[in-house]
Amino acid sequence: MNRPLRSFLFSPANHPRRVEKVFMLGADAAILDLEDAVAVTEKPKARTMAVTALQRSRPCLAYVRVNAIDTEFCYDDLVNIVGPGLDGIVLPKVESADGLLTVDWLISQLERRASMPIGCIDIIPIVETGKGLMAVEEIARAGSRRVRRIAFGAGDFTFDMNLTWSANERELEYARSRLVATSRAAGLEPPLDSVWVDLQDQEGLRQSAEMVLRMGFQGKMGIHPSQIAVINDVFSPSADEVAYAERIIAAFDAAEADGSAALQVDGKFIDYPIVYRARRILELMSAIRKDDNALV
DSSP states (O other), X not given: OOOOOOEXXXXXXXXXXXXXXXXXXXXXXXXXXXXTTSOGGGHHHHHHHHHHHHTSOOSSEEEEEOOOTTSSSHHHHHHHHOSTTXXXXXXXXXXXXXXXXHHHHHHHHHHHHTTOXXXXXXXXXXXXXXXXHHTHHHHHTSOOTXXXXXXXXXXXXXXXXXXXXXXXXXXXXXXXXXXXXXXHHTTOOOOXXXXXXXXTOHHXXXXXXXHHHHHTOOEEXXXXXXXXXXXXXXXXXXXXXXXXXXXXXXXXXXXXXXXXXXXXXXXXXXXXXXXXXXXXXXXXXXXXXXXXXXXX
């Protein structure tokens, strides 16, 4: 299994102290932000600071959120940022396959200029407008080998669609379900969910994360260090889940050795989909433990 990506933590790229700390706060990936969190006058400075930060050693992946492709800032963001030390680009407000492929092409030229392997830098497109949601199938199937997963941006989406972003987030169910189904159909990893903006409501964050986990998301983005422990906990198998998965695999292996595939565990009928899910849980837990051990 690939490295688990349960949590992404944003940090404004023009804040020296936040940038210095963001890689060490327990997130699976950090995102240095050049977009919404940075004032127009600060964007050149933020690019320079991000490039410097990317050269530091770190225990997590490092992404940069550039400005949207239809802005005057995106080209300069990419030209300055793409280089050694960068794991990926978070591309906001993607609304077409053409825009995504244009960015893909430019990154390839910049990788070549920097003597980097072509295709080594990820792109995570964020779907956060109605137009982007309606084009999500073409975005997911655009043919960019850099796109392994897509993300959902609820803040801009609710503004664009004139929705009220409620605490239970029911108004976002259609968009989230569509991203999950589209990702699966296109052969991508499960998507990443939007940030939770109420920093005082940790229980709301947990409920939101648990809901999108049940819907099929693999992780969630965060905007404050205090959110990362909750996100990592929700998107990691619990001890009970791991123990149950181990019992399922042991029972299935024993039954299969006897020539049978019909069995029960804890009074529940077990068939192949349940066995496959148990294996997935154990693979995910193994990958998380491997990452944790690498940090020791």
